[in-house]
Amino acid sequence: MVNKPMTKEKSKSSEKLKELGNKLVHDIEKGKNPEISFTLRNLSNIVFDQKTKTLRLGSKKGSRSFFNVAHAKKFLQTVEIARTIKKELLDTGKHEHLRGVFYMVKRTIPGTNVNIVDDQVESDKVIEDLEVIADLSREEMHVSANKMGSMVGNIVLEDSGDTIDCSKLGRGGYSIPSITDELVLKKVNAKYILYMEKAAIFERLNEDKFWQKNNSLLITSQGQTTRGIRRLLQRLSEEKNLPIYVLVDNDPWGFYIYSVVKYGSIALAHASERLTIPNVKLLGITCDDITKYDLKKQLIKLNDQDITRLKQISEYEWFKDNKQWQRQFKMMKELNGKVEIQALATKGISFISETYLPSKIKNKEFLE
Amino acid sequence: MVNKPMTKEKSKSSEKLKELGNKLVHDIEKGKNPEISFTLRNLSNIVFDQKTKTLRLGSKKGSRSFFNVAHAKKFLQTVEIARTIKKELLDTGKHEHLRGVFYMVKRTIPGTNVNIVDDQVESDKVIEDLEVIADLSREEMHVSANKMGSMVGNIVLEDSGDTIDCSKLGRGGYSIPSITDELVLKKVNAKYILYMEKAAIFERLNEDKFWQKNNSLLITSQGQTTRGIRRLLQRLSEEKNLPIYVLVDNDPWGFYIYSVVKYGSIALAHASERLTIPNVKLLGITCDDITKYDLKKQLIKLNDQDITRLKQISEYEWFKDNKQWQRQFKMMKELNGKVEIQALATKGISFISETYLPSKIKNKEFLE
Numbered sequence: 001m002v003n004k005p006m007t008k009e010k011s012k013s014s015e016k017l018k019e020l021g022n023k024l025v026h027d028i029e030k031g032k033n034p035e036i037s038f039t040l041r042n043l044s045n046i047v048f049d050q051k052t053k054t055l056r057l058g059s060k061k062g063s064r065s066f067f068n069v070a071h072a073k074k075f076l077q078t079v080e081i082a083r084t085i086k087k088e089l090l091d092t093g094k095h096e097h098l099r100g101v102f103y104m105v106k107r108t109i110p111g112t113n114v115n116i117v118d119d120q121v122e123s124d125k126v127i128e129d130l131e132v133i134a135d136l137s138r139e140e141m142h143v144s145a146n147k148m149g150s151m152v153g154n155i156v157l158e159d160s161g162d163t164i165d166c167s168k169l170g171r172g173g174y175s176i177p178s179i180t181d182e183l184v185l186k187k188v189n190a191k192y193i194l195y196m197e198k199a200a201i202f203e204r205l206n207e208d209k210f211w212q213k214n215n216s217l218l219i220t221s222q223g224q225t226t227r228g229i230r231r232l233l234q235r236l237s238e239e240k241n242l243p244i245y246v247l248v249d250n251d252p253w254g255f256y257i258y259s260v261v262k263y264g265s266i267a268l269a270h271a272s273e274r275l276t277i278p279n280v281k282l283l284g285i286t287c288d289d290i291t292k293y294d295l296k297k298q299l300i301k302l303n304d305q306d307i308t309r310l311k312q313i314s315e316y317e318w319f320k321d322n323k324q325w326q327r328q329f330k331m332m333k334e335l336n337g338k339v340e341i342q343a344l345a346t347k348g349i350s351f352i353s354e355t356y357l358p359s360k361i362k363n364k365e366f367l368e
Numbered sequence: 369m370v371n372k373p374m375t376k377e378k379s380k381s382s383e384k385l386k387e388l389g390n391k392l393v394h395d396i397e398k399g400k401n402p403e404i405s406f407t408l409r410n411l412s413n414i415v416f417d418q419k420t421k422t423l424r425l426g427s428k429k430g431s432r433s434f435f436n437v438a439h440a441k442k443f444l445q446t447v448e449i450a451r452t453i454k455k456e457l458l459d460t461g462k463h464e465h466l467r468g469v470f471y472m473v474k475r476t477i478p479g480t481n482v483n484i485v486d487d488q489v490e491s492d493k494v495i496e497d498l499e500v501i502a503d504l505s506r507e508e509m510h511v512s513a514n515k516m517g518s519m520v521g522n523i524v525l526e527d528s529g530d531t532i533d534c535s536k537l538g539r540g541g542y543s544i545p546s547i548t549d550e551l552v553l554k555k556v557n558a559k560y561i562l563y564m565e566k567a568a569i570f571e572r573l574n575e576d577k578f579w580q581k582n583n584s585l586l587i588t589s590q591g592q593t594t595r596g597i598r599r600l601l602q603r604l605s606e607e608k609n610l611p612i613y614v615l616v617d618n619d620p621w622g623f624y625i626y627s628v629v630k631y632g633s634i635a636l637a638h639a640s641e642r643l644t645i646p647n648v649k650l651l652g653i654t655c656d657d658i659t660k661y662d663l664k665k666q667l668i669k670l671n672d673q674d675i676t677r678l679k680q681i682s683e684y685e686w687f688k689d690n691k692q693w694q695r696q697f698k699m700m701k702e703l704n705g706k707v708e709i710q711a712l713a714t715k716g717i718s719f720i721s722e723t724y725l726p727s728k729i730k731n732k733e734f735l736e
Contacts, residue, residue, distance in 0.1 A: 088716075088717050089717070092717070094575060094576075094717055094718070095571070095572075095575055096572065096713065096717055097568035097571070097572070097710070099568060099708070099710045100568065100572065100710050100713040100717070101713075102710075103666070103708075103710050103711050103712075103713040103714045104713050104714065104717065106666075106714065107665075107714065108665075144568070144571060146567070147518070147567040147568070147570070147571055147590075148567075148590075150515070150543035157538065158538075159538025159539055159540065160538045160539055161538075162536045162537060162538040163536070164536070164537055164538055164540075168530045168531070168532070169530060169532055169542065169543070170525065170526075170527025170528045170529075170530040170532055170545070170551075171527055171528055171545045171547075172527065172532070172542055172543045172544055172545040173543045173545075174537065174540055174542075174543060175518035175537070175540045175541045175542060175543035175544075176540055176543075177538070177539045177540040177541075177571065178567075178568075178571060179539075183538075199514070199515040199516075199546075200465035200467060200468065200512070200515070200546075202515070203463070203465070203512060203515055203545065203546060204463075204464065204465070204468065207462060207463055208462075222515075222516075297475075297476075298471070298474075340467070340471075342465070342467045342468050342470075342471050343471055344471075345464065345468040345469075345471040345472050346471045346472065346474065346475070349456050349457070349460070349462055349464055349468070349472065350462070
């Protein structure tokens with residue numbers, strides 16, 4: 001690993017935060033109340049954009065000004081966090097996690113007994129605000145979150161001066177960093193990506209050399225998809241034009257993982273452009289698979305939470321007129337049960353890698 | 369990656385399970401009630417072994433026989449799971465997760481409406497029993513669990529025909545597989561291992577090239593240490609004679625992570641020999657660090673759960689006569705607060721990598 005020089009992108013981010021500061025200085029010099037304006041992130045300003053088919057922010061604007069009792073503290077937090085990010089992260093080329101940034105700004109305002117922030121929720125919110133205010137992703141501001149997930153397959157990456165061949169990492173694989181924006185996708189030789197929620201399935205498929213035999217990339221998180229993995233998937237989709245197939249449990253939570261990757265989420269609607277992947281497809285486990293692959297005995301009864309969640313998801317704007325999906329929701333309700341990916345092991349340990357996946361992919365049995 | 373031939377170890381595991389089956393066949397041929405005997409794993413048979421300084425099983429034995437209404441189902445489960453592991457995993461060289469093994473044995477006993485197992489808890493328990501019955505670790509039986517954690521540093525591994533240089537994996541690192549027994553530790557050039565509970569700290573230290581500047585290996589889990597990581601740490605300690613320093617939050621849960629890595633746990637007392645590392649040291653965050661590094665303002669008040677846990681840990685047999693540790697427990701109680709590793713960021717983003725860690729290691733400020 002070698003030191004990275006300040007890249008164009010980093011200096012661009014730094015410039016954007018500087019502009020924000022300059023604007024405030026300008027307000028002060030003009031004798032105006034310093035004010036920051038931005039697109040609102042409230043629920044009322046989150047819309048499903050029919051054109052891009054993703055959750056986005058609407059056009060409602062808000063502002064935060066210094067001489068306003070209701071705004072003053074938030075204003076101070078915003079300026080202080082922007083300063084910390086610019087000076088301590090962007091200008092040094094370093095990265096810090098949300099929790100670390102919280103501690104970096106957590107201190108008492110001189111001459112008072114008031115802390116700039118008391119709780120991480122406050123700094124997290126300001127960082128999300130800054131994404132909108134400065135039109136920078138959290139990653140572009142060098143602020144990271146969960147590191148999670150692994151990747152294997154015919155892909156060569158460059159990062160921090162290292163060349164990483166993900167086809168030569170044994171049964172462990174490449175540990176995906178929390179920020180994937182800065183990875184160089186140097187060489188990719190694969191027909192598609194299989195993204196799965198379960199690391200256990202990843203290990204099974206990797207051991208069976210699924211990616212080698214089927215010329216694909218395997219990527220796993222563990223449960224919900226982190227921003228880092230969503231961004232990596234999006235970049236592989238856009239930069240390398242690779243189809244992405246999602247493999248999750250047949251339950252409302254698995255469907256939700258797919259929904260977030262494809263359409264975005266309310267909490268991160270402001271970042272949809274950099275995170276959503278409109279052309280991902282759900283490979284399985286579908287409700288049809290339950291009959292086709294004789295998995296009825298493996299059904300686990302839906303609990304109350306499952307039923308509530310299923311109803312919510314079936315009413316999502318992007319699902320409600322989708323006949324294929326409405327059919328799935330109806331089937332799940334009628335079966336009153338869910339099936340895990342691992343249930344395929346009842347058909348044999350390598351049934352998933354030798355039969356289920358190749359057959360579904362060959363026959364293009366996807367849900368969209 | 370290439371196919372691995374059946375190694376000596378694998379055939380040894382397979383032989384041990386075969387012996388178990390042969391013994392039962394022998395019982396039947398002799399007209400005896402087929403019986404499996406094993407060391408009990410009950411709480412009453414878990415002892416702290418003063419010689420090895422680890423939690424171990426005592427000498428109490430139990431048995432399970434076929435013609436015994438109370439034993440018959442457990443007996444059947446044991447035989448069936450042993451058969452599945454031998455035939456489907458060991459003899460094919462494949463690995464499967466606990467959940468997958470559950471599904472592989474989950475079926476109805478012919479001519480009845482009784483399932484061999486109804487719940488994963490049942491198969492998990494039998495697999496733990498088999499560890500004791502056949503004197504095989506779960507890993508030696510090719511049964512895996514959580515895949516978690518990352519590693520970076522001057523270490524070269526061999527796995528499945530791949531040579532993996534963990535000093536050339538950028539900011540992501542090597543994704544640790546769930547079973548680490550089969551990794552070949554080919555070349556290690558490091559003075560010590562820093563094992564930390566938080567992936568966020570791992571990323572910070574990796575970005576600052578801590579392992580390069582301080583000739584060390586960095587290993588992280590995320591929270592509790594998996595069996596795979598414990599085994600990897602133990603192997604690095606024993607095979608490469610590397611000291612291991614544990615970096616956790618200053619709270620009862622951090623102390624517990626250290627305690628498990630060093631002394632073992634009740635749930636896995638039967639596997640202590642392959643998992644515990646008697647010479648690991650706690651690097652921090654200690655209660656002394658709070659004063660020394662001016663972290664009092666970062667104290668988070670202990671909650672009821674913390675207080676209960678602290679009391680329990682302070683009464684552990686291996687801590688109760690340890691003056692250094694009793695002093696820590698007392699200090700934590702008096703401070704009535706805990707401090708996170710990330711709190712060091714209040715001193716500057718690279719304070720942890722440039723000051724805190726090098727100074728503590730140089731001055732050998734460890735707790736044992």
